[in-house]
Amino acid sequence: MKAKTMNRMRRPLRIAGAMALALGVAGVLPAHAEEDGRRVIDKKCASCHLENGKLTRIPEIRKTPEGWDMTVVRMGVWHKVELTPDERRAVVKYLADRQGLAPSESAPFRFLTERRPNMQDAPPDEELAQMCGRCHSYGRVALQRRDENEWRKLMHTHLGQFPSAEYSALGRDRNWWEIARDKLPAKLAGLYPKNTDAWRDWSRAKHRPAAGRWVVAGERPGWGRYTGTMTAKAKGKDRYEVSYELRFGAGNTVRGQGDAVIYTGYEWRGSAQIGNEDTRSIFALSEDGSRIGGRWFLKGADEIGASFEAVRADKATKNALVSVNPQMLRAGETVELTLAGAGLDAKIDLGPGVEVVEWLDKSAEELKVRVKVASDAPQGVRKLSVGGRESERTLAVYRQIDSVRVEPAFGVARVGGGTNPPMTAQFDAVAFLDGADGKPGTDDDIRLGSVPATWSTEPFNERAKHDEDLKFAGHMEPHGQFLPSFAGPNPARRGLNNVGNLAVVATVADGGRSLNAKGQLVVTVQRWNPTPLR
Structure with missing residues (x-):
């Protein structure tokens, strides 16, 4: 049943596919x-x-x-x-x-x-x-x-x-x-x-072409953070042939090929086969053409995707950092840290209390080090510098996680069937430190980053419990993706559709402690007109 659900989930919608005809298949642009x-x-x-x-x-x-x-x-x-x-x-x-x-x-x-x-x-x-x-x-x-x-x-x-x-x-x-x-x-x-x-x-401005090699990074909820490279080869005015190599972790490298078109001098619209997934990308080039940012997602299931950031890897780029992994360092531990970017110098400053004890690898696009975090290192998020240049990338130091939140706090999934597949919902568990007020769940909390979690669902309220929403609405996968049931009146449910109102529960282990967080998921009816701008 799960396999059938996933296959139908990824079947492209007719209307969405029609919109991709103009914007997503760059290779056939005249x-x-x-x-x-x-x-x-x-x-x-x-x-x-x-x-x-x-x-x-x-x-x-x-x-x-x-x-x-x-x-x-x-x-x-x-x-x-x-x-x-x-x-x-x-x-x-x-x-x-x-x-x-x-x-x-x-x-x-x-x-x-x-x-x-x-x-x-x-x-x-x-x-x-x-x-x-x-x-x-x-x-x-x-x-x-x-x-x-x-x-x-x-x-x-x-x-x-x-x-x-x-x-x-x-x-x-x-x-x-x-x-x-x-x-x-x-x-x-x-x-x-x-x-x-x-x-x-x-x-009136002259816009820089996107051709060249790019160092990329991002995060796919449920999968984790990735780094890698993208190479764009010009095929004509504003048209590119693109290749990707994305590394989600040791032994998990995904490669892909595709095409892209640049509209308005900066609006990237692309399509690519990445691994075994058919994807679409919507990015924006920075005004000086040195960076790209945006999102890529599955064709026919655009709720499943990943953030994307890239920096141009050419001789003019110096100490442009695009990723730090891991983003969270626990005080008192020694861990391996990887910095990805372009034109990187082997000179880094990670802030007070974080000391480089061993260099593991050095290149212009990746620096790998072993760092020791002092037990009294200041908690919180700090910027770091490479080659004397301060980066917008941040690194968090903590002693213990104070609280966890489910993101999104309110999610929507849709039942489906036939030519209109289910719309899934992907959740992430995010760790926080309490802010200056010492209270969790307030505006001054300090975001640390995504953390692994064990996922479950339960009825959101008494009405959902009475209607047995948990039984009929769908099920949660181990990586935080909720797969809804199929549409149509369900005779086993007194004629109701398989909609529901659920609480999504993330359980996070932090040393010997266990932290829980809840979000809300509404499983609702199908969307029949998924326009590009809704």
């Missing part, structure tokens, strides 16, 4: 996408968008690659605009490059483009949360730019295409249409204007 994109727009879009010899509407909007892809798909659904896969990719590339978002504009909502699970976006006020965020994420609004007139036209589009919007919850208790028509356009134009200095500067 070689002359720039010219082709404009040609397709002139041929298939201008019939509706051309006035007095000039394009209308299209040039007045800026969006992410996903935003433009959703627009192109919507034109096909609403207005029967027929594009081949190559034409669709070319149009998205053309528009994202010329009418995208600057890095600083997309940064606050990158968790949405990177499809990070169990994240909640934060609208700037309650009015925008209720007017916009009750039907889709608010980030979908914030990841586009328009002037006041275009925002107003968007309000008209909403009412025309979704006339029930003003009669749904949080619409009937106010003059919804008057607010949308008369108040929100100016408000949104002030928050997300079409013309900004950030976009003007970015669109």
